[in-house]
Amino acid sequence: DGGITQSPKYLFRKEGQNVTLSCEQNLNHDAMYWYRQDPGQGLRLIYYSQIVNDFQKGDIAEGYSVSREKKESFPLTVTSAQKNPTAFYLCASSILGSNQPQHFGDGTRLSIL
Amino acid sequence: ILNVEQSPQSLHVQEGDSTNFTCSFPSSNFYALHWYRWETAKSPEALFVMTLNGDEKKKGRISATLNTKEGYSYLYIKGSQPEDSATYLCAFNSGGSNYKLTFGKGTLLTVNP
Numbered sequence: 001d002g003g004i005t006q007s008p009k010y011l012f013r014k015e016g017q018n019v020t021l022s023c024e025q026n027l028n029h030d031a032m033y034w035y036r037q038d039p040g041q042g043l044r045l046i047y048y049s050q051i052v053n054d055f056q057k058g059d060i061a062e063g064y065s066v067s068r069e070k071k072e073s074f075p076l077t078v079t080s081a082q083k084n085p086t087a088f089y090l091c092a093s094s095i096l097g098s099n100q101p102q103h104f105g106d107g108t109r110l111s112i113l
Numbered sequence: 114i115l116n117v118e119q120s121p122q123s124l125h126v127q128e129g130d131s132t133n134f135t136c137s138f139p140s141s142n143f144y145a146l147h148w149y150r151w152e153t154a155k156s157p158e159a160l161f162v163m164t165l166n167g168d169e170k171k172k173g174r175i176s177a178t179l180n181t182k183e184g185y186s187y188l189y190i191k192g193s194q195p196e197d198s199a200t201y202l203c204a205f206n207s208g209g210s211n212y213k214l215t216f217g218k219g220t221l222l223t224v225n226p
Contacts, residue, residue, distance in 0.1 A: 004156075031212060042117070042216035043202070050212070058213065090157070098144040098206040101159030102214065 003027065006091050006105035013078070013085065014113050021076045021108045023091035029103070030096045032074035036060060037088040037107075046089075049074055050096060078110060086112050115139055117205045119217035126193050127225050133189045134220040136203030140184035144208030148177055148188055151219070152199040160188075160201075193224040 004025045013019045025032065031050050035043040045058030049068040063082025068074055074093075078085045088109050092102040118137040126132050138146065145164045151157040161170040166181040174191045190197055200221045204214035 033214075035216075040218065042218045043204075044216075045213060048213065094212070096212060098208055098212050099162050099164050100212070101147060101149075101162050102157075103159070104149075104156040106156045 004091060004093055004103055004105035006089075006108050008108060009106065011108055011110045012113050013110060016080045018077055018079050019110065021078070021089055021091075021110070023074045023076065023105060024072055025074075025093045025103075026072060027093055027103060028071070029093035030071070031094045031100075032068070033092040033094075033102065034058075034064075034066065034074070034076045035090045035092065037090060043090065046076065085110055115205060115207060115215040117203060117215050117217040119201075119203055119220050121220060122218065123221040123223070125223045125225060128193060128195060130193050130224075131189065131191045132193055132222065133187050134201065134222075136186045136188070136217055138184050138186075138203070138205040138215075139207070140182060142207040143181045143184075143205075145206040146179055146181075146186050147204040147206070147214060148186070149202040149204065150199045151202060157202060190222070193222075195224045195226050198222055198224045 007022045033048040034046040047066040049055035065077045090107045091105045094100045094102045120135050148160040149157040161177045163179040168179040176189045179186045200219040202219045204216045
């Protein structure tokens with residue numbers, strides 16, 4: 001079945017560590033996105049990519065990094081510079097175009113030990 | 114940062130009731146308005162993408178309308194069922210070359226049997 005796979009589902013990080021969240025899609029979508037959800041807030045865009053080897057900062061990119069070496073994969077690294085990393089992270093993908101719906105993964109919940 | 118407001122924040126209805134909720138967005142630079150349904154423990158699922166003023170879209174018992182001149186969209190659910198219980202998200206796209214979405218905080222609907 002086509003879809004988006006995020007792993008792991010739950011992730012724990014010690015203070016000062018970098019962690020990488022995986023996002024893979026087999027929908028052949030050009031665009032991929034990372035969002036963060038915090039209680040009482042809407043989804044906020046961290047980074048997005050419209051083509052391999054290119055990506056742009058979203059609204060809250062500080063403390064995060066991404067890569068897009070393959071069309072299918074868009075991993076997100078939460079660095080030690082992110083001061084409040086505990087959140088629920090959602091990955092999405094879409095065909096390019098403002099009228100194209102986004103398809104979401106099941107999310108990764110990151111917690112700090 | 115664009116402001117997308119959803120109301121009410123939450124509501125409870127009885128099975129069989131019809132209900133509606135609102136998404137407000139900037140009326141300038143409009144390209145598209147997305148609606149998503151997010152059930153607990155699942156990934157958000159696209160309901161509608163609306164692009165033209167006066168658009169009406171329907172999917173089963175769920176329909177949506179769009180007024181881009183005044184900056185609002187309504188989502189209607191006719192004859193609510195317990196399986197309609199979910200958070201309903203709207204997202205605004207102001208176009209340009211980036212296809213970024215700005216999400217509202219969502220409306221949490223609970224349908225009591």
